[in-house]
Amino acid sequence: MTKKKSLLNDQRFIALIIAILLMVIYFVFSKEFRKYSSILSMLDFSYYDMLMGFGVTFPLITAGVDLSIGTGMVCYALVGGTLVRNNNIPVAVAMLICILMGVAIGLLNGILIGVMGLAPFIATLSTCMITRGIGSMCNATPWPTLQQPGGWFHSIFKLTFGSGRGAFKFPIGFFLMLVLMCVMEFVLNHTKFGRYTIAIGSNREATALSGINVKFYHVMVYVVCGFFTGLAAIAYAAVTPTVQPGTGAGLEMDAIGGVFVGGVSATGGYGSIIGTFIGVMIICLLKTGLPYIGLQANWQQIITGVVLIVAVLIDIIKKRRAAAV
Amino acid sequence: MGEVILTMKGIDKSFPGVHALDHVDLEVRAGEVHALMGENGAGKSTLMKVLTGIYKKDSGTITYFGKEVEFHNTREAQDAGVVIVHQELNMVGDLTVAQNIFIGREPKKGIRIDDKKMIEDSKKLFERLKIDINPREKMKNLTVGKQQMCEIAKAISHDCKLIIFDEPSAALTEKEIDDLFKIIRDLRAQNMGIIYISHRMDEIKVITDRVTVMRDGGYVGTLITKDSTKEDIINMMVGRVIYEDPKTHSMCPPDAPVVLKVEHLNAGHMVQDVSFELHKGEILGFSGLMGAGRTETARAIFGADPKQSGKISIMGKDGQLHEVTINNPQDAVKAGIGYLSEDRRRFGVVVQKSIIENSTLACLDDFANGPFINKAKEKKETERLIKELATKTPSADQLVMNLSGGNQQKVVIAKWLIRNSDILIFDEPTRGIDVGAKNEIYKLMNKLASEGKSIIMISSEMTEILRMSDRIVVMCEGKKTGEIRIEEATQENIMDKATRNIN
Secondary structure: OOOOOHHHHOHHHHHHHHHEEEEEEEEHOOOOOOOOOHHHHHHHOOOOHHHHHHHHHHHHHHHOOOOOOHHHHHHHHHHHHHHHHHOOOOOOHHHHHHHHHHHHHHHHHHHHHHHHHOOOOHHHHHHHHHHHHHOOOOOOOOOOOOOOOHHHHHOOOOEOOOOOOHHEEEEEEHHHHHHHHHOOOOHHHHHHHHHHHHHHHHHHHHHHOOOHHHHHHHHHOOOOOOOHHHHHHHHHHOOOOOEEEOOOHHHHHHHHHHHHHHHOOOOOOOOHHHHHHHHHHHHHHHHHHHHHHHOHHHHHHHHHHHHHHHHHHHHHHHHHHHHHH | OOOOEEEEEEEEEEOEEEEEEEEEEEEHHHHHHEEEOOOOOOOOHHHHHHHOOOOOOOOEEEEOOOOOOOOHHHHHHHHHOOEEEEOOOOOOOEEEEEHHHHOOOOOEOOOOOOOHHHHHHHHHHHHHHOOOOOOOEEEHHOHHHHHHHHHHHHHHHHOEEEEEEOOOOOOOHHHHHHHHHHHHHHHOOOOOEEEEEEOHHOOOOOOOOEEEEOOOEEEEEEHHHHOOOHHHHHHHHHHHOOOOOOOOOOEEEEEEEEEEEEEEEEEEEEEEEEEEEEOOOOEEEOOOOOOOHHHHHHHHHOOOOOEEEEEEEOOOOOEEEEEEEOOOOHHHHHOOOEEEEEOHHHHHOOOOEHHHHOHHHHHHHHHHEEEEEOHHHHHHHHHHHHHHHHOOOOOOOOHHHOOHHHHHHHHHHHHHHHHOEEEEEEOOOOOEEEEEEHHHHHHHHHHHHOOEEEEEOOOOOOHHHHHHHHHEEEEEEEEEEEHHHHHHOOOOHHHHHOOOOOO
């Protein structure tokens, strides 16, 4: 391979084109979609997927996975909400609890996988079940809504100016995501943690024999993922009227799918947060956008599945080409 | 030698940007062992892939038993009696020997696989090869040598007339190589044509009848083995003269201080009560047969495998020996040890990553301010090492998988030099590296030693041991069986110690 890097060779570029294409189609064919409020609501429901996506990118780069993020997210949101309602703790504390629980489950995942040597699939499948169980013990919980005191926490993701029908809403969350994307892209490419994450995904044994504490960094990969799941729990609580116990299974798949669409190698060793951002955006466009152009929600799953296959195929074909040179 | 069974004439093959084969000729007769030699990248494998239908040739003719042929895949080649025994064994570890040999063409009884017949047929094959392997054994329980025998059994079960060995001896012990040669001679006596690809000059002299040499994708010439010398062949391969003289005396001053002292090291059954000393600026060769426990000793010292007992002392900054505790590779690296694995692709380099990322992997701390990496500094230091080691690459950003074996090895060396490791353990430093690059690695090791680095070199090649070592430790079956100064070392007394525990 030469230094020449064609844009078309970069899966992120292809993903970006697909995302733009989807938007154009929606814009052209749906009057409804062109409304500001539609875009706003689509963005609302993208934040938690995005945050989970940022987090799970790291395990996926190490050729692992974290299946516990979906149920984990709902579980932390439920616990936080229950504490706010029943124990009257401040919302800010509840948010902190979400993050801490995420980190704790991430640590558990990390130790099971990085230190004990469990397969990531099995370890996180177990914690997926555990977090779902914990979540089921809580009652359906609405986090404080806008009208109630403590509603400030919604404006983390959406600023509201004015009131009533004339209120103008600004999707500040989207810009938060952009900032986080830049930060995590930097972490991945310019810090030791990022470098070692990639090295572990590429060749764990060679990395260990270079004298690096791979166990520590392998655990940290899942801790970071857990941290972002905690953030996702906050975003989820902020947009969901009532968090339902026993739900959350399957939500991780949107995030993981998005990461793969964004170009993370399914065999580990390569990934990018910018790619994840675009990939999750595509998933969200498919998830919330298809009804606007008259396709039933069922189609969303099918089309998402097809997009995922295409994305992974691109990865495989690229590798084959590289190997053939 | 009998009739000509295969003639390849004017074979030409290009890949985008590479002229891989430039009008290459090859002729193989029945009942001959024909060596195909050349440095890595000379086009040997490509030529064999063209022959067996993996690649399609651009031009040229292949004549097989008087008829012009073109195989479109390995299956067609197999059916015509042309089979290849690969360097990497293509065996399914969890299946039995018989199941492996007949995989894809299992004998059937109704809809059921006829296991009885399969095992009977396997037994017949082994009888024909005069080897003793139980067809019911799981493949993974066999030694590499035995696995190779199974691969050969599989090849001859195709009723083959032309059999290609692609570096068959790379992973074998001397004893296994002897067995292999016995089989090859038998096959030759059965009037088969045999193409033998190898880097090992000694073997070529022993086993082959003719040698065809390739260089840079072109045909250089064909020699009759018994009428030519080692130097003739090497000169044809590299186009330059190489001296493989053994070292006559130690380059290490007799009063050099001890930098590493290992006492009574025990680790599993492959390392039993091993003690030795390594001096500053010394190249200490570790000789022995495959499975002697040399790599295991190195891995135990490096903390890659657990050890049961033993004391390791390393010279500190004060010039005194201090006992160190090494529980994992991190401890070893901190103590100043660098390990260059025999299996580079698995343990040495991260192939999908750039030279820079590989070079600084062991000491990112030196290139980081807190958690942040200083990429400019990384690049500068890597480029300095590329220059110093004469690594052939268009840039420091090149992915390691695009480098040749010799240059990959240099990247690993760079990694430990940047880490400033004083004790370097080279495990089979030139395995899979071609003759020209080998010499560069040797020169580099000598230079490092003269600059005061201390080197442990594990090698299965006698010529390499005799050429590089200042002192030689010989191991056999997990025990140290001797220590020889280079002045007294001969092939015979090393081999004597290396086989001391056997029988």
